[in-house]
Amino acid sequence: MRFRRSGPRTLIVCSTLVVLALAGVAMLLTGRLLRGAHDDAYKLMREVFATKLAALEDEASEASELVVSIPTIRQAFVARDRAKLVYECQTMFTVQKEKYGLDRSEFHEASGMTFLRLQQPDKFGDDDTKNRPMLVEAHRNKAIRQGIEVGSFGPAVSAIVPVLDNAGAFFGSFEMALDFEPVLDELKSSFEFEGAVFIDERLLRDVATNMPADALSVRKRVGPYIRLHSTHEDLLEGLVTDRDVDVPEPRSYERSADGTTWGVQLIPLYDHAHKRIGVVSLAHDFGDDESAARRSFVWLGLASLFGIVIMSGAILIVIRGRLLAPLAGLNERICALGAGTEAQPAEPLEDYCEELQTLAKHCEELRKRGEG
């Protein structure tokens, strides 16, 4: 084994390993930082959605209570004057629908029969209790109930408020149901989250009989669900597929689409009776974070390359230039002296390190003596 090769090689390999290990640790830390930031983003998505949903339920309750507290409306309902109810409420419904995402607004009799649907005034008199556990519970307890429910017009965040007659007895209920759409739109405009709501197809086909047929088209089928609303149809089609969508617990993952990386958070959707009825997906563009991380990896790689090359240079120049090459020169001269042949004159003493200067000096003296 020649030290000329193995010595520098060992040192170069060692220093390379150290530099690479340092770079690896730095990359690991960057990766963890990135994952931590992504986890925070997922947590934010879940919390924001939960808060918005709770706020929507409260909004529906407040609006419902406000409406039934208006004497003329209550009197018209108690008097079973459908025409007057329509007259009193229709403008309110239209404005609320347009401006605040009100999906439906219904009066129910104590028996659970629909007395008036403001979204479809000519359709009434059917029994909603078969598919509406929240309605049944509100009527049974004669108390406000709020939550997500799939009704005949599709899923919505509803609040059912009991209505009492003039004698204070339970007469029926009034319901306001807000659509998911404005929530997702708001999340998009405020947080740049792309969102979609997926609802169990079977449930929709059984219960949501008044939904437009195109809402349940095959094109919108994703696994056992139907994608009812999305802020970016094409994007979410690629981000949430059949294999991803059916989750019992919140789940997050990353996927590339549209030339960037998206963080997708799936949140199972439970109705008032705590039965899983679908999934909400929120997606946030992680492209900038990912790009920044990749750039830092490139910079780290470049810095490592510089580190390895400079360390290797230092090792080669010092080991070979200061030690091995002068030693080889002296060896050659001593061999020549030993063999009795004429040796080359030694380099100037300052070319050698202190440790070799004595050897070089004596070698030169031997050579001169031999010449003499």
Added chain:
Amino acid sequence: MTRARSVRWLMPLVVLVACAISVFVATHGARAAGDNNVTKQVEAASPRAAAALPKGAKVAPAAAIASSLPAVATSSPSAASSAAPTPTDLAPAADAAPSAGAASKEPDLTSLPLGRGLPVFVNIGTFVVELLSFDDVKGEYEATTDLRLRWSDSRLRFAATGSTARYIEYRGKQAKEQLAKLWLPNVDVVNRAETTGYVGHRLRVFEDGQIETIVRTTGRYKIGVDVQNFPFDVQSLKHTVLLREQTADQVMLRFDQDDEEFSRAGAEVALDSWKIGDVDLDSDLAGGWNGDKYSRVTASLIVSRYPGTGMTTIFIPLIASLLIPLLALWMNKATPEGFDIEAFELANMGIGGLFSVIALSYAVSSAYGSIAGSDNTVTRLFALNYATLAISLGIVVLLFRCNFVHRLFGSYVHEQTYRFLLWAVPLLTFGTSIAFVLLAAC
């Protein structure tokens, strides 16, 4: 004397002419002022409506316009129930104008529709019909776009019966005429440099009072171009719509799923060297005087550059010019006495390389102005070229000419240093250039 007499004769004549002129001016001025007042009234009610009128056209007051409209929609319930919606003049809804016969009492349709309170929400979407050109150097693109605006004006509700169509549609000139009679959001495409060619209009009035207008415009638009990631850059061809005069508490621009689906590039849209992507919508508020806010929506057509662009014209010459300073190192050979080739010959090579990089830099900055003026892969590679040239000249001067290392550390270190530089400088140079390209690709 003669002059004084002529002045005496002329004075009454001048006075007479002056009187005649003042009477003429007063008469025509009053008429013109009347016309101007009407124009101002219309402008105040709807600046866009006024703008739509041809220059010099005489404008009837809003009430007169309303009175001139035949009540076809639901201005008269009997008329509405018997007539199918047909493209004709618009009239206010029956509930808005109980006495349709009394023209003077009919509401002004050019005023802000307050039926559903404030702010009035206007949905906006942009469809890119055609992309004619994109000059990333000037930061300009030319495109034909459909700008769709939708809002609700309850004064225009009507009862459509006897027909499957639930709306009245106007196109072209007819739509333009009708639009002049309605309230319109005063939108301005702020980054449009000029409108070229035909401007088409379409108007739909739905039975529930929903209004939908589409304006097809071909124009040149100014945008900012970010070439930091050149040649892997992605550009946003922006179409920024800002509401003028109507503050955010009066009128708000917004978009929903339907607008998102409308906002896209047509299947035929193509551009050389660029890949066409989606249209992204983004809304925000622009600041005004005294804390006023104005609603703004930006539709951005995302286009990605094919990375092959500029490969032959920029990257191959740049990489080739990197070899020049390295040749100065490789050409030489260390000997026990020093070096084979004289330092000045190698320095000449370096100076030649410097001139070639300057020439290339000049050529690139004249052809690609936007690239030359910002931090991007190309400018970084130029910087690397200059740095490598400086290192190479430094080596030539210090190592080859002055024997700096030899003098300081002796011949052995001198020789090892040269051997090290032979492979280290090229490796670091090409490693750095690859890193610059990778940074752009990230």
